[in-house]
Amino acid sequence: MVNKSDIPKKTIYRLSVYSRCLRRLRDNAMETVSSDSLAQAANVKPAQLRKDLAYFGHLGTRGLGYPVELLLETIGDVLGRATLQPVILVGVGNLGRALLRYDGFKKEGFEVLAAFDSDREVLKDERLPVPLMHEEQMVDFVKEKGVRMAILCVPAQYGQEVANVLVDAGVQGILNFSPTILQVPDQVVVTRVDLAMELESLSYFIDQ
Amino acid sequence: MVNKSDIPKKTIYRLSVYSRCLRRLRDNAMETVSSDSLAQAANVKPAQLRKDLAYFGHLGTRGLGYPVELLLETIGDVLGRATLQPVILVGVGNLGRALLRYDGFKKEGFEVLAAFDSDREVLKDERLPVPLMHEEQMVDFVKEKGVRMAILCVPAQYGQEVANVLVDAGVQGILNFSPTILQVPDQVVVTRVDLAMELESLSYFIDQ
């Protein structure tokens, strides 16, 4: 076992992948799995998988493999899924609406408490599964509920401005879908998902 | 100038970021920019920016900086935006629909030619800006139009199956939104965007 800060970001990211694969194994009543076969399912090298898991203790048995259930529990603990993380979404445009309807978040232990927008018209949409509120109410909401994570889907030109408000209100993690680089204080974590950029770099790596 | 294969993946990825920042500068009638200020806007170190750009020739002038327009042209050439890349989208669920309405792709030079789904009901939606077609027609369409990139938004359990069909038809790059690890031949490039996973790893890095 090691210090939390010694664990590479990429290891944490891969834990989610392993978790997905392990759930499939559990569903198929598998009780143990070798690093070879789990690594293959997760598309990584066996040694990498073993090293990743070794950060969290001696989880396997030599000659046998890893107990599926134990791995799932351990990964769940590490990623903190025990505590259902409250999240808000800001910017109820096309992408924002799609994410609100997307049930993958809840499956992974996240609850989108509410969504915010500056346009009172879009707040009237009754078909969305979470409360829609005006941006004016956002700061109070974040403070009151102790929200620490936000999904940002506003247009590029408002990205920074809204991020500032969120950070001031106490948000510490932002999943940023706005095609903008956010400048935030060091203690705030931003993960960018830029769809056009993904396509752009993908196209570069395709042989002509 | 160097061999294409010597350029790090991450450099290519950052070029898109630089491009965004440069367009803002051009809009503000800036003619040159220093590595210091562009790096700050893109959230990278100045030396990194210079090294990234140096892969593509001597683009700057010592003592002065880089010409904005030249950088934009060069990056555009590298990323191949001259050729409007044709793309298809597979899986017209919530996320797929949102992506179809998302205009960011076109802005970056990608044209979504058509979208495919297995459910004939969803194909009746008239409000989407691209032709909707049944999955049976997909292979012929890909072959006929020479499509080389696909955006995959089908549910997890169909991901691999659909990917196989796409690869057989000739697709060489897949932007995969399905929460599944795809097994594909070496020459095919897959970029995963797993929204729940992004949230999950984000939550880990937030201080408790």
Place this chain on the structure above:
DNA sequence: ATATGTGAACGGCTTCACAGCC
């Protein structure tokens, strides 16, 4: 015999620091 756990080697990207040019 089989599969984990891990020190050591490797490779690749980032950062430094300064030489070179305007």
Place this chain on the structure above:
DNA sequence: GGCTGTGAAGCCGTTCACATAT
């Protein structure tokens, strides 16, 4: 003086290979 271009150094994660445990 100011800023780019770049070899060298540093850093970090990946992969190897084998000692170790069952």
